[in-house]
Every structure is written in structure tokens, then in C-alpha cells.
Amino acid sequence: MNGSYPDTTMTQTTITLPAPAKLNLFLHINGRRPDGYHELQTLFQFLDRCDTLQFTVTEEDKIEIAPAIEGVDLQDNLIYKAAMLLKPHRKVTKGIRITLDKVLPMGGGLGGGSSDAATTLVALNTLWQCQQSTAQLMRLGLVLGADVPVFVNGQAAWAEGVGEILTPAKPAEPWYIVVTPNCHVNTGEIFSHQRLTRDTPKLKIAPALEGDVKNYRNDCENIVSELYPEVKQALEALNQFGNSRLTGTGACIFAAFDTKEKAESAFSKLPKSIKGFISKGLNSSPLLC
Ligand SMILES: C[C@@](CO)(OP(=O)(O)O)[C@H](O)COP(=O)(O)OP(=O)(O)OC[C@H]1O[C@@H](n2ccc(N)nc2=O)[C@H](O)[C@@H]1O
């Protein structure tokens, strides 16, 4: 099937699905709402780097997740939260066993937790026969985090509001070096920082979709590199080879290259202390097949 979720039959009891990373190709903060959340404009694109989740329907009415994520209680695991959100919509009284192969760094601005949650919503919608539309799953997902709807929808998107008003976009699909500094950035800490730039004028959609993303920036970058020296160092190192930028609230940074070979060549010249990976930008999520 092209452009839709995997076709699973009623008799199928196990499915394995990817949960891709995302990049914010730019991130502008336009203001703060009375509830404290920030109005932003951003361009989301997926990467071919993914966590993998295997879902097996069980007779026992229980949600099991293995392995546990270090430092995250089961009740706080976004996979568990997604399953609990969908449970009232089940048409079958079955449980689920979920096996997680975690590849994406946590708190890195790559949206791994949100993506795991979105993949869980999509998988359980089928396996538990919840009959929710994509729009309904996106609305449910927003309760879990501002980034979940874009992962459920599976298309690169220009996002506004708090990140939930989505317009499909087709930016170029280059190869990226993604550097993964060894630190977790707390999204709430960055958004509540006194000196965060919150007054970037709103862009009209058209220039942002058609223009070169190099013309735009990430408004969190200065504060994050001030608070996290590892991020500053990584930005400086990668800037020698391309225009490096923070994704989301960090800590990961990225730079785009025309070809895989150019990305690999630049990556090999980075100091050995700089860790990361090379990945392809995708406008269609690997969750869609
Ligand atoms: C800003 C982005 C861009 O992708 O950063 P990353 O998390 O990916 O780095 C995301 O939208 C983040 O989404 P997510 O990580 O799901 O954040 P949430 O759980 O919804 O919010 C965490 C906290 O960040 C603040 N927050 C988040 C989003 C937003 N538009 N305004 C905010 O002020 C709020 O204080 C909130 O309590």
C-alpha cells in the first residue's frame, strides 16, 4: 500500500513498525499564549533513522513494554500513555506486548518519544480495531505532546500553533550529519528561560515552504548552546562543513549535504569526540508504507 498505514488483517497478531526521528529544519517562536505554551512556526522533516517497535496481541488484558527505558517509569513511558489513551476505543478485549528497540537519543530534539507514541497509536488502532481516523489519532496524540500529530500524519509539514496546525510540505531531501551531544535538554527549561527570543515575526507559509531553509533559524539555539557547552562545541565543529543548526530544543544538531558521500567525508573529518550519525531526510514517514 502506498501512502497509507500498513495493511494488517484481523487475524494478524504481531506487527513490527518503525518510529522515525524528525528534524526541525527551522524553529521560530512567535509568542507565548496565556497558558504558557508557545506559538511557533517550524518545518518538520523525517529521517530514515528509527526506533523499532514490535506489537503482539495477547489474551491477557494487560499492557506490557520491554525493555523498560532507564529513568522512565512505565506510567510515564509515552508508549504506555499512547496505549492507555486508545484503550477506551478498543473493540476487542485483548492486551498488548510491545518490544522496543530504542536507537534514537532521548531528549535530543529528534522526537523519539513522540514518534514511539505515534507508532503505538497507529499500530493499536489496527490491532485493537479502534476504528479511529487519522485525524482522530492526531487529536488524541496531541494530548501526549506537541510533536505527536506530525508523526501520526506521516508527512513532512509546516507547523504552526503549538506545532499542531499542519500543512504538508516538500522541502529538499538531503543527507544529514546529525550530531548527538551527550546531554539531555529539558524542553520545559528552554521554553521557560527568561532570555528566550519569543517575538520572531510570523512568516507567511509560502516563503517558508519555497524559500531556502538556510534563511531561517532556530530561536532556541543561543540559549541551548549557552546552557550546554557540548551543544556549542558541536555547532562550532559542524559549522566548518556546513550550516549547522539545532533541532527542536536540542541537544542534537544537524547540517545538510547534497550526497551521502559528501556527508560521510565531512563526518570523517570531525573530531573523534563528536558522536553522531548520517541519515537521509524524508518527506514521507517510514511509518507509511
Ligand atoms: C518545540 C519542539 C519542536 O519539535 O521541541 P522538541 O521537544 O522536539 O525538542 C516540540 O514541539 C516540543 O514538543 P514536546 O517535546 O512534545 O513538548 P511537550 O511535551 O508538548 O511540552 C513540554 C514543555 O515545553 C513547553 N512548550 C512546548 C511546546 C510549545 N509549543 N510551547 C511550550 O511552551 C511547555 O512548557 C511544556 O510543558
Ligand SMILES: Nc1ncnc2c1ncn2[C@@H]1O[C@H](COP(=O)(O)OP(=O)(O)O)[C@@H](O)[C@H]1O
Ligand atoms: N518511549 C520514550 N522514548 C523516549 N523518551 C520518552 C519515552 N517515554 C517518555 N519519554 C520521556 O520524554 C522525554 C523526551 O523524549 P524525546 O521525544 O526523545 O526527546 P525530544 O522531545 O527532545 O525530541 C525523555 O527525556 C523521556 O524522559
